[in-house]
Amino acid sequence: MAPSSSSKASSELNPRTTHYExxxxxxxxxxxxxxxxxxxxxxxxxxxxxxxxxxxxxxxxxxxxxxxxxxxxxxxxxxxxxxxxxxxxxxxxxxxxxxxxxxxxxxxxxxxxxxxxxxxxxxxxxxxxxxxxxxxxxxxxxxxxxxxxxxxxxxxxxxxxxxxxxxxxxxxxxxxxxxxxxxxxxxxxxxxxxxxxxxxxxxxxxxxxxxxxxxxxxxxxxxxxxxxxxxxxxxxxxxxxxxxxxxxxxxxxxxxxxxxxxxxxxxxxxxxxxxxxxxxxxxxxxxxxxxxxxxxxxxxxxxELGPVNTAAIIAVNLLGYYIFRAANGEKNDFRNGRNPKNLQFMTTERGTKLLTSGWWGRSRHPNYMGDLLMAFAWSLPTGFNTPITYFYVIYFAVLLIHRERRDDEACEKKYGKDWEKYRKLVPYRIIPYVY
Structure with missing residues (x-):
């Protein structure tokens, strides 16, 4: 028996997953x-x-x-x-x-x-x-x-x-x-x-x-x-x-x-x-x-940390927050059709625009860098008597690297050669000059 039109429509809308993660x-x-x-x-x-x-x-x-x-x-x-x-x-x-x-x-x-x-x-x-x-x-x-x-x-x-x-x-x-x-x-x-x-x-x-x-x-x-x-x-x-x-x-x-x-x-x-x-x-x-x-x-x-250590830890957290919020702000403005900083971008064959300057010109996921700095600041108040209180930082780094890899793979499939061009313009994944 031939499949019904509704089952065909369903299979086209919801195709089988062929790639495991x-x-x-x-x-x-x-x-x-x-x-x-x-x-x-x-x-x-x-x-x-x-x-x-x-x-x-x-x-x-x-x-x-x-x-x-x-x-x-x-x-x-x-x-x-x-x-x-x-x-x-x-x-x-x-x-x-x-x-x-x-x-x-x-x-x-x-x-x-x-x-x-x-x-x-x-x-x-x-x-x-x-x-x-x-x-x-x-x-x-x-x-x-x-x-x-x-x-x-x-x-x-x-x-x-x-x-x-x-x-x-x-x-x-x-x-x-x-x-x-x-x-x-x-x-x-x-x-x-x-x-x-x-x-x-x-x-x-x-x-x-x-x-x-x-x-x-x-x-x-x-x-x-x-x-x-x-x-x-x-x-x-x-x-x-x-x-x-x-x-x-x-x-x-x-x-x-x-x-x-x-x-x-x-x-x-x-x-x-x-x-x-x-x-x-x-x-x-x-x-x-x-x-x-x-x-x-x-x-x-x-x-008890004291005023000097407290100030240093606050500075680390504020730096991370600034990077996180500034990067996300640039992205959200751009996705909503605004570009107040006149950031540079490239246009793909699909018509999609990809930022190549500002925070998103420094790395492909600068917001992740801000996230990691904040995570580190959250652990610093516990001192250095045990590595277990730094578990979150390590776990979060692994999570964000995996997420970045997933995103990179999806974008490569989506944009093809344009994504290769974009990766040459923005070579670093998360941390500029490091990773």
């Missing part, structure tokens, strides 16, 4: 297991409760714990799960209730454009307002539960990630669903991880963009506040300058991302990647509980 299904399975494992490992490997950062290594104790049913039961905390679900319900309610403009994303393969509600910044401000009110009324000890229930909250966030990834994988088989070009391989392990559905939604709520900025990113800031509160309680009401730096740097980064919410709709996460376990566990578990490692470390390693 992350070493295919085995790699996807390894990362699916490995990310939750590493989230727990970074707690048990750098924790007051386990005896240090890292704690004394006793293989016999580790094996005994991993083979003990009581250890696995200890990862679950019903109260922490209910707290996490209440938090997630709060940010969903804020999305619905708080006012916000509706903007259109980039054109889809269907020819249409998806609309997104913009109110992440007001959600962040509302969260901060409530948090400050609670601390003012009940004291910093009101947020100590975040430190005490860390493991249970991690488990709840991972469970939420699994539930959402499974749900999005199942709804990707609905008729008329637009699939991600990289997530339609037919292998369930790989597609579950990489994301099969491009824009899974519940009504007008787009799950991918919602999870990108709200439940995990704002929770990261809230966790940092909780860690500062725990330290303040232990010190009689005053946090260290190192804790204040981490809290200020990371909160500013979060609020800046929330304020510039429209900028995410041109990123690869939104335009290209499907929403599967990769993005779900990254957004909901990895970001809030791994990125806040420095603040958690400083709860019990209370470092």
């Amino acid at each position: 992350f070493m295919g299904p085995p790699g996807a399975l390894a990362i699916t297991i490995g990310v939750p494992f590493m989230t727990y490992a970074l707690y048990f490997g750098c924790s007051e409760q386990t005896g240090g950062c890292p704690p004394p290594i006793d293989t016999a104790v580790i094996i005994e714990s991993l083979t003990s049913l009581s250890f696995w039961k200890s990862l679950w905390d019903t109260q922490a799960t209910l707290i996490y679900l209440a938090w997630y319900a709060f940010v969903v309610a804020a999305w619905f209730v708080l006012p916000g403009d509706w903007i259109e994303g980039t054109p889809l393969r269907t020819g249409g454009k998806k609309k997104y509600k913009i109110n992440a910044f007001s959600t962040g401000l509302l969260t901060l307002g409530i948090t400050i009110g609670v601390i003012t009324r009940y004291g910093p000890q009101a947020l100590s539960f975040i430190y005490d229930k860390w493991v249970g909250l991690v488990t709840a966030s991972i469970l939420m990630s699994v539930v959402q990834a499974v749900g999005c994988y199942l709804i990707s088989f609905r008729e008329g669903e637009l699939l991600a070009l990289g997530g339609n391989s037919g292998n369930p392990i790989y597609d579950f991880y990489i994301g099969r559905s491009l824009n899974p939604s519940i009504g007008s709520l787009d799950l991918k963009s919602f999870n990108e900025l709200r439940p995990g990113l704002i929770l990261w800031m809230l966790i940092d506040v909780g860690m500062a509160c725990e330290q303040a309680v232990r010190r009689g009401g005053k946090a260290t300058d190192s804790m204040w730096l981490v809290l200020a740097f990371q909160s500013w980064y979060v609020l800046d991302a929330l304020y510039n919410e429209p900028a995410i709709f041109t990123t690869m996460d939104i335009t290209t990647d499907g929403f599967g376990f990769m993005l779900a566990v990254g957004d909901l578990a990895w970001v809030p509980f791994v990125y806040s490692l420095q603040a958690r470390y400083l709860v019990w390693n209370q470092i």
